[in-house]
Amino acid sequence: MPDEKIITFRIRRFDPESDSAPHWESYAVSVFEGMTVLEALHKIKEEQAPTLAWRSSCRMGVCGSCGMFVNQFPQLACQTQVLHLRSDTISIEPLPNYPNVKDLVPDLQPLFEKHTQVKPFIICLDDIKEMENPSGEFLQTPEEREAFSQFTYCIKCGLCLAACPTVATDPRFLGPQALTQAYRYSADNRDGGVQNRLDSVDAFHGAYQCHMAGACSHACPKGVDPALAIQLLKRALILDHFGFRKKETQTAAVLPLADVVKELEAFAPPPRTVK
Numbered sequence: 001m002p003d004e005k006i007i008t009f010r011i012r013r014f015d016p017e018s019d020s021a022p023h024w025e026s027y028a029v030s031v032f033e034g035m036t037v038l039e040a041l042h043k044i045k046e047e048q049a050p051t052l053a054w055r056s057s058c059r060m061g062v063c064g065s066c067g068m069f070v071n072q073f074p075q076l077a078c079q080t081q082v083l084h085l086r087s088d089t090i091s092i093e094p095l096p097n098y099p100n101v102k103d104l105v106p107d108l109q110p111l112f113e114k115h116t117q118v119k120p121f122i123i124c125l126d127d128i129k130e131m132e133n134p135s136g137e138f139l140q141t142p143e144e145r146e147a148f149s150q151f152t153y154c155i156k157c158g159l160c161l162a163a164c165p166t167v168a169t170d171p172r173f174l175g176p177q178a179l180t181q182a183y184r185y186s187a188d189n190r191d192g193g194v195q196n197r198l199d200s201v202d203a204f205h206g207a208y209q210c211h212m213a214g215a216c217s218h219a220c221p222k223g224v225d226p227a228l229a230i231q232l233l234k235r236a237l238i239l240d241h242f243g244f245r246k247k248e249t250q251t252a253a254v255l256p257l258a259d260v261v262k263e264l265e266a267f268a269p270p271p272r273t274v275k
């Protein structure tokens with residue numbers, strides 16, 4: 001194939017069943033224009049290293065499973081083109097700040113545990129009855145949705161935790177992913193659960209531990225900007241502390257289903273007649 005280039009991949013290998021410590025192996029691969037790091041790994045596995053392990057699934061930057069440390073930067077292997085790295089030698093390691101399962105496979109359990117701690121779901125404290133037995137829909141205007149929309153794009157790839165210098169020194173720090181989701185739900189006008197998240201978010205290893213390095217936002221492949229979310233979360237916590245709580249209109253936005261249908265019908269285009 002024209003325009004192919006030989007690139008050396010230095011991969012950190014580790015098999016807990018046979019290795020006492022990680023070691024580096026080098027593999028030369030003929031790379032073509034547009035080839036991703038993930039495709040190069042598949043080629044290495046097929047032709048040179050059948051036991052090489054990593055995690056991937058969708059191959060299109062959606063599932064968030066192929067995060068790895070490529071040339072010392074956390075990236076999705078399926079979204080990183082080899083030739084865009086502009087380097088004849090490329091190093092690949094498992095994501096830092098996570099335990100290493102095998103080769104390029106990190107143990108993402110800490111990410112999911114922290115995510116769970118912030119109660120990442122809508123909490124309607126003001127109207128428990130409505131929450132348990134909903135009588136209609138929670139309506140939201142486009143502007144209300146836009147207030148937190150960007151923070152819903154998280155694919156839980158864990159790159160932000162791998163980039164975070166605070167997580168590196170304080171493994172119990174909740175970290176950018178969980179704190180961003182705490183803000184995403186607290187900023188949702190249907191939610192009234194800021195108080196329920198304080199135990200984890202307003203604690204020693206919570207939001208105020210962030211040193212604003214901004215590395216998380218730089219690494220995020222979806223443009224979520226966790227550093228911004230953490231600052232907004234701090235502001236929300238302070239406002240909440242001084243009693244500036246969200247109004248009780250959160251659940252008042254609930255309309256009976258029949259009324260929702262009526263509203264939708266009012267906006268529906270007139271039926272087309274076929275001549």
Ligand code: FES
Nearest residue numbers: 057059064066078
């Ligand atoms: S394989 Fe799904 S994000 Fe890369």
